[in-house]
Amino acid sequence: MPVRLSDADLAARLAEGAGEILNGIRHRDLLDGRVVGDVGDMLAQAWISTVLRVHRPHDAVLSEEAEDVGDRSTTSRVWIIDPLDGTNEFSLGTDNWAVHVALAVDGDPEVAAVSLPAQGELFRSDTVDEVTGPLTGRLAVSRYGHSYHSAAVADRLRMGAVQIGSAGAKAMAVVRGDVDAYVHSGGQYEWDNCAPVGVALAAGLHCSRIDGRPITYNNPQPYMPDFVICRSEIADAVLDALSTPW
Ligand SMILES: Nc1ncnc2c1ncn2[C@@H]1O[C@H](COP(=O)(O)O)[C@@H](OP(=O)(O)O)[C@H]1O
Ligand SMILES: [Mg+2]
Numbered sequence: 001m002p003v004r005l006s007d008a009d010l011a012a013r014l015a016e017g018a019g020e021i022l023n024g025i026r027h028r029d030l031l032d033g034r035v036v037g038d039v040g041d042m043l044a045q046a047w048i049s050t051v052l053r054v055h056r057p058h059d060a061v062l063s064e065e066a067e068d069v070g071d072r073s074t075t076s077r078v079w080i081i082d083p084l085d086g087t088n089e090f091s092l093g094t095d096n097w098a099v100h101v102a103l104a105v106d107g108d109p110e111v112a113a114v115s116l117p118a119q120g121e122l123f124r125s126d127t128v129d130e131v132t133g134p135l136t137g138r139l140a141v142s143r144y145g146h147s148y149h150s151a152a153v154a155d156r157l158r159m160g161a162v163q164i165g166s167a168g169a170k171a172m173a174v175v176r177g178d179v180d181a182y183v184h185s186g187g188q189y190e191w192d193n194c195a196p197v198g199v200a201l202a203a204g205l206h207c208s209r210i211d212g213r214p215i216t217y218n219n220p221q222p223y224m225p226d227f228v229i230c231r232s233e234i235a236d237a238v239l240d241a242l243s244t245p246w
Helices: 007-024 033-055 087-092 148-157 167-176 190-202 232-243
Strands: 060-063 066-069 077-085 098-105 108-116 121-124 138-141 160-163 181-184 206-208 227-230
Touching (some): 007 033, 007 077, 007 098, 033 087, 060 190, 077 087, 077 167, 098 190, 108 167, 121 167, 138 148, 138 167, 148 160, 148 181, 148 232, 167 181, 181 232, 206 232, 227 232
Parallel strands (some): 060 077, 138 181
Antiparallel strands (some): 060 066, 077 098, 108 121
């Protein structure tokens, strides 16, 4: 019989274990490009969903890579999973990709784990340190560059943009104190940001929609197109910059 783990330990084991699978298949002399991304998505999803089925048979699951498990509309506990965030970066052989595992309870990310397996790092909402230390003047943006809103923040707060692939890797750059903010707009889904936001909130960071509303999860349509994760010291200034038209 499998051991009985707490939700926090289970989330961490899933993020770490899927990371081991993904690290284990990154042999670029055997597979590369889109094929290794596809097989990574599939294998990480298969392992995580099987472990959740055994350990949490009554919980619902929302994942990027599979149909919903359970009835999300009637279940308060929903695991929100991205088995491989930054599939493009993984396929390209870079180190900025992540595994996201969150447990949302009544829409709030109560437990979260994000692993950055190629960097050997695991962030857990129950153990993460509060972010302190000097501000850096830097803003994480997509590998594809600025969105309209991240450009507005960079311009108005005179912040330098740092391009990082994967939503989890960008959010953990704020958690590590490498950058002060991650501003996203233009599209994303709950699995892309639920676990990162869960860890960021636990680290004392400001997390909200770009119009300042709180972020809630397990919506009927899991589209979560915009958000800001930033140091609390600059939250008012960032939201001001986002609300002022050009
Ligand atoms: N405009 C958009 N619409 C939908 N998803 C988006 C998006 N921009 C970014 N994402 C998703 O957010 C994650 C991080 O993207 P980026 O590194 O460009 O910021 C990626 O997840 P996946 O790799 O899990 O598909 C990507 O697909
Ligand atoms: Mg993703």
